[in-house]
Amino acid sequence: MPNHSIPYKNTGYFSKLICDYLAEDESLKPFYNRFPNLENFKHQITEKQKTFTDDKRHLLAKRIMLQYGDNSLSQSTLSNIDLLKEHTTFTITTGHQLNLFTGPLYFLYKIFSAINLAEKLNKEYHNHHFVPIYWMATEDHDFEEINYFNLFGKKVKWDREASGAVGELSTEGLEEVKQQLKKEFGESENAKKLISYFSDAYTKHDNLADATRYLANSMFYHHGLVIVDGNDAALKKCFIPYAEKELTENLSFKKVSKTTENLTNLGFSEQVHPREINLFYLKENLRERIVEQEGKFYVNETDISFSKEEILKELYENPQRFSPNALLRPLYQEEILPNLCYIGGGGELAYWFQLKDYFNTVEVPFPILLLRNSVLLFPKMLSEKLEKLNTEIEELFLHQHELITRHTYKISKIAIDFSKQKDFLKQQFKDLYTLAEKTDVSFLGAVGAQEKKQLNGLDNLEKRLLKAQKRNLSDELDRLRAIQNQLFPNQSLQERQLNFSEFYLEYGEELMDLLKENLNPLDANFTVLEL
Template sequence: MNVVPEALRSGSTLAVDYREGAERASVLYTYNYRNQSSYAERVKWLDQSEDTRLDRRAVARCLRLYNGKHNSHEAVHKALDQLEQPETLVVTGGQQSGLFTGPLLVIYKAATIIKAAREAQAELNRPVVPVFWIAGEDHDWDEVNHTYVLSSNLDLKKIKLEQQTQIRSSVSQIELASDAWDGVLQELEQLLPDSEYKQDTLLTIQNILSQSASLSDAFAKMLASMFGKYGLILLDSADPELRALEKSVFKRMIENNDLLERTYLDTAKRITDMGYELQAEAAEGAANLFYIHEGERRLLFKAEEQFVDRRGFVAFSKEALITELESHPERFSNNVLTRPLMQDSILPVLGVVLGQGEIAYWAMTRDAFEVFGLQMPVLIPRLSYTLIDPAVHKHMDRHELSFQDVLHRFDARKEAWLDSLDQLGLDGRFNEVMEQFKALYTPLVEQLEQIEKGLVKLGETNQSRILEELQFMQQRSREALARRNETGLKQWERVIQSLYPLGRPQERVYNIYQVVNRFGWTWLDELMEQPADFKQEHYTIYL
């Protein structure tokens, strides 16, 4: 494995400015992850604010139950024992549950959390445990029900898990029948090329799916199989046991809701006034909380001193909503703006690992943390990678393509390569013929006006048709040239489909099991041993 730093500029301007330490962005965050003093300052605040969070022993007991079902590794048990101790800190980060874990960036986020916790522990000389926050309370099924793999004939294929109910329920609460799992597993088996690792890979997945009642269950078990040995603690935000612990936090969110709303709105205006785009909506009257009514997750708003949903299914006064919370905490969940507050109310968060979009929308929460008696943690950019397999690397070398060429100049470079194959100079000759034709024909058409004005328009139409026919022949000759060099074109196609599919970074499209089917697990173990430089934007990994 050869790991090379490479630029991959993506994300909002605000996220880029934060990563690069721009002064104008720094006022929207509490800490600068680039400063060595940030961790020490955050630790000092955490040590002084233990009473602002839930009892860590109760949280650890809850997490033991959950990880006992899905992530029962010795290293995880040790990490949970450490979490109970007052000196232990947490590096966390999370993602929605995804089919077969979703895109590769999910794997890189888990790896970043572990690496950041490891480095912080060495730097601070005190326990720091990694926690992955599974956003199982989210209800956007279409965002998580699919994944992509590249078939052996270079077709990008989408594997989709069908939902068996139309209710907009939390992903963790949607139960899946065995035939739903069978369908996506069969698709994966058909699409993955044969390899020495294929049978073991499919058996591992099949074993996990057979024990999973929901997408979140499978997601947790798959992450556990990859990262449990590193002590990665898993937390599902939709876990009913956890909800029972969170009652006091939700109560504070309801009681202080007007102030939180005003804070989010003021911060949103501040961000836009600075010239940045918002990555999350702050709406007038938004409660920034969800209520689950008859299994469906409904966003709450405030109207006429009541908490209601848009369609009028629920309506509570503030007092009635708190009473409902006391009886049914499992019916409440956070939105994107209150989730960071919940996270810091549960865990002693030293730092949180975020992607580009998350870094941008977290800027809206800094003042809300303070309203809640909390403080925004250190934001750690997720490590970003592009995997380059030996065949793709060979094609890039053959055509003298750099990674930056693939990102920014691919079509131009491919066209230039095709032009170089045109030994007859067909493009030039066709262009020459068309120019000569226009030079001879245009004056003739203009002279026709002396005979009859209607002939000019007819002549121009005729000229356009002849030029179209010549252009058609030019295109057909180019296609014939391409067919004669089909092998070379497939090499170009494999490069772009592998590194930048759908016009997006590889890590946002492909699934880890596609990589494992080709290379096994050794590459991931090697990646976990690589030192982490969180100031580096992106790496290419030559497998």
């Protein structure tokens, strides 16, 4: 089976919002700026260039270099950081949580989408330069979302108490996880490389942000990736004017609520619910919502409170203590990056659609939104097995019940279809209806009831025959189930369930090369890659 693509709408795994966006449905056009194609980047460049200052560029490059600390940087990454100071340089950004050992597979797809798009733009627009950015979600506080990854059908979990921003968590306890992985991975060369990645990242760095930066930098060392931590006091100074409006005017709440209402009126779901104040208060071991009651500002679930004057003083003196939530983080990101495009999954893009009017109000250019590449890694051995079953890869995206039923109909030597019998029965009852019309209404009703009863009887017989054939053909159907279960663990997309290490164990760096070579970020189709 050669590598090929499947339209997202045909997979059954993507929302109507995303499918309509990819189809450039007219109803969605008020909710985004420009559709992701090469021509539109020219206009995005012009718009961003007018608003992004040289001072911000120099501050950004300086802070990024400081954040890297003593990490070894490739020449391409060093060059990209230096180029950020130039007014002709722009960024292509994706973001991700600090999941343990990258979490699900799609972490790789996000990063390669950004890298490959930056390269494509560098070839298209020779007078500009484009830098791929990984924005680490260091300020998130939901530890339960990131403290594990799946390996060989089991959870590898970092078990500890945690509070506050996850990027500041100490890496205490990860030595035990490393020892567990050594047993799971074995002694192959690829296993040793994986253990080296894990050990150097998580047991030689003091906090999760530093560990994640090291890991991502190591894995994508030669691709010019630049990693940014937004939890930075100097960068957050740029965000002070917007945070002040948030505290004093509830501006995002008003604008996002209206946009969200317009989206829901079109039949789309609300992805993120806007609050009156979309900021958290951030200190050591603490990240809690800021709420206002009768002119006083409280930090939820704590004894901390401020008057209006006090909280504005705190904002100007300690901007690092104010953390944007999921709705405000995009604005913060676009304010400190010379960014043209944000690359994310379907859920991420859904909340960006809620933000367009808010961005217009605060006069910050709204980036191009691009759905990250989605991939099914298909081992050749399974591909050959599927071919023997005369089944197309597209069929594996069906719910398992539908897949098995469809395959049973296809391979059964007995016709599991009583359509002819039903048509014959209906014809017989036509004659009875003609007779009934010559008598009275009660007989007409009795004829109708009898027809319904006998048609239901044929339906039940057809279902029983299908069930019997599923038993008779169970060997082949079980083989098909096994293939789907392996490729779609827990009846979900592989990329949302498996960790890259399962494939790296077998394919090593070839896995990374394959993804780099085959992911086209502007191809709006689901990608199937044979390994």
